[in-house]
Amino acid sequence: MSSIQPLSRERHAGLRWRRFSGYGFTATTAVAPLAAAEVGKAALALPLAFVERESGWTLAAVLSLLPGQNLYVAPNGNWIVAYVPAAFRAYPFRVAWNEAVQPVLCVDEASGLVVESGEGETFFDESGEPSASVEQVWAFLQETAKGEAVLANACGKLHAAGVIEPWPITIQGADGAQQVTGLHRINELAMNGLDDAAFGQLRRTGVVGVAYAQLLSMGNLSTLGELAQARAQAEAAERAKAEVKPMITLPEDNTIDWDWSKIGR
Template structure:
């Protein structure tokens, strides 16, 4: 887990930072939190589910099958897909709450540089440099959508339509199915049996899109098994640190790495 440092004009005016190079930082991340606003972009590429955090449910995209590996990250750090979840694209920056209730822009400690290598955090007039400001804007828009997403997930949880998901993934002849623990899904029968009033309440919270998105996305579990085969093939053929020989774009598409909060077509 990264150590986050709040960025300060007084303390970091002369500091630089190392921009993210690929997605190796997420190589051991089996799920990624998702936003309502990006559902149309997620559905063609990811199986979606929920994990439980305290008494709340967090909607996530499934990235791995064993709880430790992100199958969407190639050996060279490239993303194996044409859309990267928004929760990963702001790295090495994030927003965090301070002790006085404010929101601060933070950077992963190992990306903060005291030398003049990398890129400056601030310009000569003490303002965030253009790329950092762009990232901050992106994170702020993500935070607005995250709050709406949490409201939708809470409404689904309160309505009783979220249930444990005993997911088993077939691994081929002679191999035991892989069991994935800790996931939750929408109970379609319970959703369809809600009263008209309860159904309307979910609609008012934007929760129906999240519910049906999760149900429809379960057809994308094959995306995980295909990427598992890809990794197994290249681990057998070459050292992990070497890049795959095939162009990744021809296998799974190129990564959408735009730092723009626009999830339309």
């Protein structure tokens, strides 16, 4: 059974939830979806790329070039750049979609933030309605979901205009050079080559700003590379430290009387 469960009085009325204190829960997330309203701020701090999903195209924050890794969260859970994607800010809550394609508020019961007693906030008030704090989270998640839909629509228009291309990124791995797949960027030459009618249509629908934000964000790829190098060096140092063996092994008997006056003589 999935740990992501729809919030319900039957299941959660007797439980409480705590707010997260760090972003360690994002440590294995390499790509984070974005909403339209956050593209500008995200572009200043993170590399952004177009990604294709079953539902269509969208723009996402690239947190690592390797799957299962997030270089923007420190080992202590701190986020290390100025912007945190909205998709992470409502944890342990999230939005799912039912068969009628309607948003449903869910909670991650395996987050460690859903508790039976002690400190925390209630899911429901005394009348059985969602508590004020839960209502605030739900409103935020619904706005974020709407923004993600708006951005996906804009990305679809850019793809239809023929200005999205694969982003050629190569990384050095244990097996040599590897090509990163699945990430796309704006083809600036194709963008500049659009005729007045096509470009004007993109501009009138507010799509041009998304294209230029992605182009601007590409400068942050160098920072991602620096973070990857620092992470690899730190991990290598930890492995080396673990492999170092002591030159001598002292006996466990701490009653031995060492004559320090003779040492070095």
